[in-house]
Amino acid sequence: MMRTRNLAILPLLFLLVGCNPIGAGSASPTFPQHGGFDGTGPASLVQGKLVLEAGCLMFESPGTGYERTLLVWPSSYVPLEGGAGVLGDGVELLLGDEVLLGGGEYTDEAWVKERLIGPPVKPECLTGRYALITSMPQEAQ
Amino acid sequence: MRRKILTFAMALVWVTATSTSSVVAQDAVAVSAAATSDDIEAYARHHQISRSLAESELAELPQIAAMQTLLSTKSSEIFGGIWISHEPTLQVNVALVGDQPGHATRIAAEFGIKARVQQITVERSYRQLLAVADNLREQRQVIDHVVRIDVRNNRVFVQAINPAAYMARADGRAAQLAGVTIEKVPMIGGPSVGIYAGLSTPTCTLGWTVRKNGTTTDGITTAAHCPDSQTYLTINLPFQAAANGSADAQWHTTPGFTDEPRFKVNFAGEVRVVTSITSYSSVIVGQTICKYGQATGYGCGEVEEKEADAHWVPNQTGRYISLKRCNTDLSTGGDSGGPVFYNLSAFGIVSGWQFGGLLCNDELVFASVSYLQSGLNVTVKLP
Secondary structure: OOOOOEHHHHHHHHHHHOOOEOOOOOOOOEOOEEOOOOOEEEOOEEEEEEEEEOOEEEEEEEEOEEEEEEEEEEOOOEEEHHHOEEEEOOEEEEOOOEEEEEEEEEOOHHHHHHHEEOOOOOHHHOOOOEEEEEEOOOOOO | OHHHHHHHHHHHHHHHHHHHHHHHHHHHHHHHHHHHHHHHHHHHHHHOOOHHHHHHHHOOHHHHHHHHHHHHHHOOOOEEEEEEEOOOOOEEEEEEEOOOOOHHHHHHHHOOOOOEEEEEEEOOOHHHHHHHHHHHHHOOOOOOEEEEEEHHHOEEEEEEOOHHHHHHOHHHHHHHHOOOEEEEOOOOOOOOEEEEEOOEOOOOEOOOEEEEOOOOOEEEEEOOOOOOOEEEOOEEEOEEEEEOOOOOEEEEOOOOEEEEEEEEOOOOOOEEEOOEEOOHHHOOOOOEEEEEEOOOEEEEEEEEEEEEOOOOOOOOOOOEEEEEOOOOOOOOOOOOOOEEEEOOEEEEEEEEEEOOOOOOOOEEEEEEHHHHHHHHOEEEOOO
């Protein structure tokens, strides 16, 4: 289930389990980011289990088989070492966490690519389904 | 003179009343006899037999029912069920547990049953089948399946809309442990469960109930940027189509649910019937409009602009409507798709939020019902 942690306890966790934000020499997953929505945003949630596949952080969700949704993060979020998860807004998500995040889901790949910042995304990560994340875990009703 | 007239009038009333009630009673008998005759005719027609054969077969039913009662009460440990079959002629099938040579024939003879009797050996008694079924019904966690008994094949089986979801739950695991067959069905019966605007899915809020133009296919909307995979009460709502541009809307069919032209307006569950739609061109800057979403609930604001830039929508055309009320948080994650309304009229569905000013909450941005209808080729359902 969802395991979120306050930023205040992160230094201890880093020492214990070695989950560091990406630094020099770290194994680096592909970590697509978007440039934000300029003070606007979709009012929906996206849901899934955080997995690392083809070197990209994705949501796995039940569907026709198990569907993969490539996650596109806000520019202020950072990946954890070795693609172990992601850190943003003082909250850490780890692989295997099942979460609801603020954001929207899209299938228009060209439109999504226009919103990407940073290096291009590996072709094997372009699943045809993309979630542009706007905020960390939400409480579902 | 007045006395005579009164007496005559009373007599007339008595005669009229007597003859009327007599006619009514005769009519009732005639209607009942006609109905029975109709039923025999239908039975004969269905089984392609003569009317006289139909009458003699139907005359056996009370005896067969009496035998069923006796076996189920006095021999419940071996009684597996009774059913009638008609091919090629009427046959009484009696299921019994274990080796009971000639038992069914003897009992049938005692009841004067003339029809052919077939005895079938089964593993489980009807009482055992019923116990399994009742146990599974008691354990039911979600109304997404039905538990059924098939006496002809001496089994309990489950019909589920989503067998995988059922089997992943405790009630489904219990069914598997009991060796129950689980079949996938597109819908289950029973009292209809309504689906309408304002109800929650795990990720969004449902919008207006719609009908695909030129068809009788109904469904329900939500925002296009919501995940294509949507469920209500854990039941999958199959995705149909999405429209971006000015609509930010998608729609889903609702197997097993009744699509109702209603909308939820607050957390307490108050609902209203939607009786009209208000088009984009009829919206006036400054007018008050309300909304409901699963995250922020009920709220109202004033129209700030009709040309909001919904940057989160692919190919958006700047024809979204924003609502502002400085001290009210009108929209956040989970509200997307929810109904935007005033009184009983549908205005649109929640899309997102935009900056509302340094000292104010964010503004809500919604897609007009006009673009929802044209983009998805659907019409919002009204009573």
